[in-house]
Amino acid sequence: MSFDLVSAPWLRGLPRSGEPAEQSLQDTLLNAHLIEGLSLPSPTMMPAVLRQVLLPVVVHALGAPRSLGEWKNWFEQDGFSSQQREKLVVYLDEHRGCFDLLSDRTPFAQVAGLETPKGETKSVALLIPSMASGNNVPVFSCLTEGETLELRPAEAALWLLHAQCWDTAAIKTGAVGDDKMKSGKTTGNPIGPLGQLGVVMPLGRTLYETILLNLPVDYDGQAARGVPRWAAGPVAAAWESRPARDLLDLWTWQSRRIRLIAVETPDGPRVTRVVLAAGDRLTATPPFEPHTAWTHVAKPRAGQSPRYPRRHRSGRSAWQGLNALLALAVPEESDGVSTSLLLRQAGELYAQGCLPADYPLRVATYGVEYGNQSAVVEHVMADEVPLPAAALAASHQDLCQLLLEAVMQADRAAFSLDRMLADLRRAAGGDPLPRDKGGRPGEVLLHTLDPWMRRLLAGMSRQPDDIDVLEAGMSAWEEVVWREARRIAAELLAAAPLTAFAGRVKKAEKGEKKDVYRSATADRALTGALRKILPRAAEAEQERQAERNQTSSTSLKEEASV
Template sequence: MDDFSLIDAGWIPVDRRGVRVEVGIRDALVHAQEIDGLALDDPLEAVAILRQVLLPVLLEACGVLRTDDDWAQRWDVGVFDGERITEYLTARADQFSLFSTERPFAQVAGLHTAKNETRPVSLLVPRLAAGNSVPLFSSRTESDPPRLSPAAAARALLAAHCWDTAAIKTGVVGDPQVKGGKTTGNHTGPLGQLGVVVPLGETLFHTLMLNLPILPAGRRPDDRPQWASEAPAGPRWMIRPPRGLLDLLTWQSRRIRLIPQEDPTVPGGISVRQVVLAAGDRLLGSVHHLEPHTAWRQVDKPKAGQPPVRPVRHQSGRAAWRGFEALLATVPTPGEKVSAPKLLSQAAGLREDGILPADLALRVLTVGVQYGTQSAVIDEVTVDEIPLPVTALLRDSEVRRVVLAVADQAESLRVAANRLGDTLREAAGAGEKLPWDKGQRLGDMLVHNFTPTVRRLLAGLARHPQDAAKAELAWKVIARQVIWETVDPLLSTAGPRAFLGPHPDELFGARLAVAETSLRRTLNDVLGRDADNRRDLAAA
């Protein structure tokens, strides 16, 4: 059976000059300046490839950046050192073999259970039926696993190391922690507890550069990626702190073996339908001093032995722009309990030093996972991508003030819209307020309708940061239009009971006029008078 080399075989989907192709590691890095970016449908796999492969190879082959000047020099060159990358990958070709019998990439050779049992490869792919999950939206069951190509299997393998569930894992021969044929107490993959934030640039080269942390202290001698460890991984796993950034990025949270089979029905003649998946290494202690891809929030009263901070996770159904408080907290400030992801704080410093241009086409990808029962299933993957003006990362910039003001005003208007809905509900005799976790609240509809406007505002500020004041006025005018477009249908269809309400004798009781008057007052308080905004915008 032919092997599959991750160095040269196509397995990383990218957008190259508008065409989607699959490339190997060498091509992705050497020609990163010609690639628009990763082109994966699954954001979990995209983040896994970036963290588990591309960034560590780049750090190993081209060296760790220790100063802003080091970073600027590499940025200005505009390409990665293809000779060093090729030399590194050539010397380690056997370490990037997906189906090696001695050291398969990110796997354990010969991993097996006492009864040589295997599981369907769908166990690695959350969107596919596996185990006892009912395949409501899938025509497959566990007895009929899908055929994954070697490329798809490699991507799923890496994603599992990052995001796998915390369910009971199969016990394997050689694991001293196995009890009754299984291993319990497993945590989710290390990224499962984070709100991942990935800065994106105009090309893959820019994206990789924006994700390369500057390490003033350099690299610890024992910090290395998983494929460069002195001995191949075995079934025995450990509970330990990471040795450094490379160790953390390539953390092996599971012990896995892909089982390839000859398959003439698929291109290349090899497919993967079965897998062995067992418990892997568990992180000990906090990683906030190393982790570059999440924001952190201070814990007011941490328990004994617990870290003073916890990662900021993304909320389901919440657009990324509503979390600007965490994304823009790039400079430590007394009393501020949130700090931005290290990479955004680093970008702020590079912009302040004039290394990053003010009109940089910066975007951020936010990815998070919501787990279900005892974190044994994945309920939802939260993903969003928004433009982010790089000038907004600076503490005293006008762009930052405007962006934060827009998010704050939108939140105030969301609350006002919910209050309007509750008042009309009470006026119509519908009883108590709509519970926050049931039904569709008017404020949530409003925020959804705000999102296209906010995206346009952010994109405009990225291109023209000098127009921040004008952009804020335009936002106030359009936001008022959007809120009336959202609430007018509800006001227009209010029934006769809503005009007088359940208590007609009360001066400010729940009724249609009171609800509308309250909303108008809030609009003026939050956005200012519409006539004044339009006049100032015309004069700007």
């Protein structure tokens, strides 16, 4: 059996026109300028496919741009040049044997002949976090572990790459040839390399532009000297703990030793079983990791790194983390955050005129939240937001500050609503909700504001240099936040019991003032907070109130004269 990833269709592209269709690796790269993106079974497959296959093939076959000017030349080609296309075809043909998914000698991203001491295999569902397998028992699963799951080779290839990047931690099956195996098992396995990051990935208008935006400019030629894993020789069952040697080594890291087992069926080969064992362990995330933002600690504890990848938080949209995405300066003497290498590079490209002023840059974020000793997947996080490239340039810090101001306003307005709910509960004779229990009006507000924030970001991307347009956008944004916060507050007041109207007086302790909690007091506190948080909307509201007062006064005078 054989499945040649170079020529067999397995990547479903989204063309600018026409119906989505599976394409081979070669066709996907050669037609990357005609494809908007990839349609994959799981959003977390996108960084896996890019890092494990597309980016390494391009860099190893063509090299990476050696300067911003060379990057600009690639960008203005709007697709690989005829010479580059020829090099890609020659490269893939020379390495075709490394890209056979079902090969007996050099299976792609696998170990040939990998087996356990007892010759055991497991269901291929082990590669799919959403399906029941072993201790992984999702609440909803389309089949049980006792049923047979058959995957087309195209599907199995995607889940294979996904496992190499995102697999869970804990105990793994031992493999013959693994000298660190004890009692048929290998313990202490970390989660996959991408699971240790909050993945941040710039996206372009086409797959070709996305590939370019994810290529770090190779100023010192380090990437050109690197070798992807498939070109370094067959992978053995034995594994090691070591740092990444270079970018291509990092991108094609084999965090697991895997062998797919296929059977022949009337419909062609189907992968039904798998052997999954321990793989290489990264001793630390290297500083040249391009797909993550960073947290900096000025005074780390003993044994702690002063710089480590910043993880995403479940339940938060990508725009709520703009403070990290837009943090261009690297903290040196204080705690703080800094953005990813590729977003910083995008800002440099914009500043040097390599990207158009109105370029519709998008940023995708991916992450996995693990549970129960990182042995199961609790949540998968994936989001995508428009982001003005100008905000990543040091010369446009005014735009950056406006974006951060908008995020801060949303967070503070949400906090004010939560505080109002706590005051209403006190006024009714109860206690505030515990931090980790119950629904929050602030969360409702942030969910309501989500499409408006994305609209604001998209609008600022189109005209990042027009200060009048930016101010008008901020004014409209504040009006929306004011309106939605007041709407949610009205619902809270309507739901409050009558006892909250009369209120409650908290007894004063020694040296403290009495606290009076009433629904009217809570409403007044929220209004005062919104006036401070949303100065533009507060001024507009004041003007509208003055107009209403003037209209009312005129009406009274007319009635009196009659």
